Amino acid sequence: MQLDYIIVGGGSAGAVLASRLSENGAKQVALFEAGPDTPPDDVPDVIADSYPGLSYFDPRYHWTQLRVYNRSPRLNSQPPKTAKLEQAKVMGGGSSINGQFAVRGLPHDYDEWEGLGLKGWGWEGMLPYLKKLERDLDFDGELHNRSGNIPIRRVFPDDWAGFTRSVLKATEADCPYQPDYNASFEDGSFPLPLSNENERRVSTAVGYLHKEARARKNLHIFANAFVENLIIEGKRATGVRVTIGGDTKTYSAREVIVSAGALHSPAILMRAGIGPAAQLARLGIDVVADLPGVGENLTDHPHIAVGAHFRKSARLRPGQRRHIFLGVRYSSNHADCHTGDMLLMPVNRAGWHPLGKAMGALNVCVNKSYSRGTVTLKSRDQNEEPIVDLNLASDGRDLMRLVDGFKRIYRIMTAPDVQRHVNTWFLAGYSDEARALSVRKASNWIKTASAAYAFDYLPFFREELLKRKFGTTDRMHKMMQDEELIVEWVKQSVWSGWHVSGTCKMGTEDDPLAVLDDRCRVRGVEGLRVVDASIMPTIVAANTNITTIAMAEKAADLILESVN
Incomplete structure (x- = not known):
């Protein structure tokens, strides 16, 4: 052929x-x-x-x-x-x-490419293709298309879980609610658009x-x-x-x-x-x-998060599948950083299993990062994976914006509206143990079902286990008094946003x-x-x-x- x-x-x-x-x-x-x-x-x-x-x-x-x-x-x-x-x-x-x-990203993301000499790759050159791909089910107008290959929709606040609604209350004074993330280039609190139709991924x-x-x-x-x-x-x-x-x-x-x-x-x-x-x-x-x-x-987007065990008022409705609804885009105002460089997201579920349904997190992400890593070969054998050094938070701008992000998370998590929905909260990350529990199989369901019951009805057990594995809220109070403690925790806990690019x-x-x-x-x-x-x-x-x-x-x- x-x-x-x-x-x-x-x-x-x-x-x-x-x-x-x-x-x-x-x-x-x-x-x-x-x-x-x-x-x-x-x-x-x-x-x-x-x-x-x-x-x-x-x-x-x-x-x-x-x-x-x-x-x-x-x-x-x-x-x-x-x-x-x-x-x-x-x-x-x-x-x-x-x-x-x-x-989609912001106009200055693409204009930066054109500024590097890549003619036609600026916002003006990319917008027709960002529009071409989409079939927006919620919005129309000059920044949207209703006939592309990928349907795009949002879950609006009436359908948000209690935890997310409480985070919105804590953020919208600085980042006002706006309905259309892709047609606004200002800081704000937005329903996150999804490549999804009729509750199915596309x-x-x-x-x-x-x-x-x-x-x-x-x-x-x-x-x-x-x-x-x-x-x-x-x-x-x-x-x-x-x-x-x-x-x-x-x-x-x-x-x-x-x-x-x-x-x-x-x-x-x-x-x-x-x-x-x-x-x-x-x-x-x-x-x-x-x-x-x-x-x-x-290049990647570095993340940090705190986890939370929710009261019933914070949790998703039975049968509700989406678990992240809100994106808070804000500007760090850190020197030499673009506007709209940060993203904060409340997560209403930590896993498919019984314990995951009772827990969630508040994530912050450096959405415009500057740290650079490498991909190198371990051997010429095509069956051997390369050596990947993400080198997250190596640029001081990324590190210090994550430190500031932790402080913002702390202030949100201690807001009265948020506290009403949370039994306890703790330092979190993506360990291999957490990843292993995220694989759907019967043994994981059995493990987490008993833990879910204990977390709901045996507060002493819950607090002791979280203290041993993650550190209590006392540790976070101390971190807020000493920035170096935050810096060290960020270095140990930073994780990838699964957005590897640029190689x-x-x-x-x-x-x-x-x-x-x-x-x-x-x-x-x-x-x-x-x-x-x-x-x-x-x-x-x-x-x-x-x-x-x-x-x-x-x-x-x-x-x-x-x-x-």
Whole structure:
């Protein structure tokens, strides 16, 4: 089969590219996804569920061996520890397992890209694609579209749980309530928009690889297909070597597009000889193109949180699936930081299990972060995960904004309206133990059911257990008297927002770390592009999924323009 385009990865970007590039029936398109397919008429309930805590932690849809350093081993005096990081291995990628938040970022996020020399990637150039992808079920007007592939809706305050309503009362004096997050660029308290319709997730595997797209004779979709390597002849990418069901074959195409995400795309390039020459040579990989920026510029949104055990008045209604409704966007006013750089979210459920339904959290996130990490190869073996150093909160601006975020959380949690809904609150984070409990299985239900009963009816047991595992409110009162205690806790507890990006960034020729040009073409290699969250030069002040879809929409037009 002579292919025009091979797409490596069927995620948030890859599914969009496959759909758009195959609309022209003359182009033969092959999409290879390492995980299972989720066609629109056969989406597993765990993925379709409005409550994302099921798919987020289901090992059937992840790269289960992937572990990362939240804090860089170069920064810690103590032995560095790795943590799991859930990265999707399923059709639709992150859009099949993420929190379903459909937020765009702010105009200055994109204007920053254009200011770096990326013509057409500013707000004016990106807005048409941010609109093109959406079918907004609540709002219309010049900033919206009612006919795109991804439905977007919100849960409004009448349906919010008691805890969220009390947090809104504590924040709206400084951040007034506004209904439309994506059409307002000011600080405010907003219902968070969702890529969800009729209480079901709509991933790119459903919204773009729809029934009509799948019926095209020129679109070839391969699931459970692991791309072993790129085929490079001289300075040109000519195809891929893929294993499907134990069978390994080579597929050739006029152009190869890598859309494997911000951790795996740079690893694929490096194994093919595209990356920092010295690192590749150490691993015995022949250098095709010396691009020092491959795997650099890794950016994420660092989070911290406090947990809470709720009184009945705070909890979700029986049967209610969504658990995060409100996003409070605020400006830290920290030196050299953009406006709207922070996000605070009350979480009304801590898990699918009985104990999780009685607990929640208040999260704060640096939504416009400056710390940079790296992705490097451990070996040339394609089955071995790369070394991922997120290096969270290494930039002082990120660290101190999280410290300030903790103080804001403290003030909200001690507000009388919030206290009425909370039995107790405590320092929280994402440990491996918490992640293990988040996997839905009978043994976890049994464990948590007895704990849920004890937490509700045996306050002494609850307080003692939380004190032993997390630290009591007394510890938080002390932290508020000594900022250094907050700094140390933030360093130990900061966790990833699952928004890895930037590791194959676009840039101008005079940028030594630019991997791609402004048409997503890999520098120094013909017939090869990268299109996914890795191409962002800087991170947007938003969950990255909607921006990634919009970038793929734009990239599809750029690719088709180049051959017409």
